[in-house]
Amino acid sequence: MRDYEVQPQHVTPEVQAWVRAQAALGHTAPTILKALRKAGWLADVAREVLAATLQTPSGVPVPRPAIGAALRLDAGDRQVDVLMQMSQPHIVVFGNLLSDEECDALMQAARPRLSRSLTVAVKTGGEELNDDRTSRGMFFTRGENELVNRIEARIARLLDWPLENGEGLQVLQYLPGAEYKPHHDYFDPAEPGTASILARGGQRVGTLILYLGEPEAGGATVFPDIGLEVMPQRGHAVFFSYDQPHASTLTLHGGAPVLAGEKWVATKWLREREFT
The missing domain is CATH 1.10.10 (Arc Repressor Mutant, subunit A)
Incomplete structure (x- = not known):
């Protein structure tokens, strides 16, 4: 041959x-x-x-952890493993970002406050029910308690992004059959409600999804444009950034349906400026 x-x-x-x-x-x-x-x-x-x-260079800084060839990064109170990274789109999978005790504590604190998850209403700038998103969730205010404050400080150190530029930590529960169909996290400039959303801290420029509870099957974070699936392993996280609100950033992503068990995640969205 x-x-x-x-x-x-x-x-x-x-x-x-x-x-x-x-x-x-x-x-x-x-x-x-x-x-x-x-x-x-x-x-x-x-x-x-x-x-x-x-892609037209936007000149907008985005969170981009200085990984180089490092196997672990110093997140202040914890060494976090670097399990995978790619440059285009910029995606990093982190290992052991949260301890088992922290995962349990976040789920326990969130459970009494869960309700059907909403999405941003792009026409008005408010929130609305969306059939594409069938999880239950809640938001912690930034720095709401010692646990949240400690995790937010760790994230800020890990991603080299100001703590005040982060939205409040959102915790989500996905029961069997629940999913979040592929979507982008940035706000579409063409939509009438975007201006009021951006007034609170500018565009979203990065997303960190932390896995708190593993399902028995299903529930991967999927990136359809690039054929990537990140499995929801407890304590691990996937991070991606986007320097402009455009599909060419290849950051289309979603939560695949949970096939068995429950999936719990915490999401941290990062803005250009201080989020108020």
Whole structure:
């Protein structure tokens, strides 16, 4: 059998011109990415093509932990493992960010305050029920108690992002069948309610999902545009950032349906400025 040399793939002006033409025709970034993959482009190169072509540098700083080649990061009161990272989109999977005792304490404190989860009402800037999101949840105010304050300080140190730029910690419970269909966490500038949302601290620029309770099956955090699934292991977390409110950031994500047991997570959204 003859061995064939794999030819390197590079971002060229020709493929960038093709990407721009597809975008001009109204095709979305995920659709263009799928077309590139179908044409034989490697996943990481296809993502690089989109990033280099569609993303306009925003100049907006985003949380980006200084990992380098480190296996662990100092989060102040705890050493946190770095289990996986990728650059485009910027995603990091952390291990042992929370202890078992902290996971239990957050769930116990949250349970009496749970109600059907809401989503941001982009038309008005308020909140609304959404069939795409079937979890139950609640919000802690920032620094509400010693436990929340300790975890928020750890997150701020780990992600190198000001504590005051974080929204309140949200705890969610997913029972069997519950899910959150793929969505973006940034606020769409084209929606009429966005201006009032941004007045409280600017755009969201990063998301940290902490896993508090493992389901028996299902419940992965999925990134459909890049074919990534992060399994909900207790005490671990997945982080991703996005420097502009655009699908080309490839941060479309969702919570796959829980097939058995319960999944508990805590979500921390990070803003450009102080969140009030």
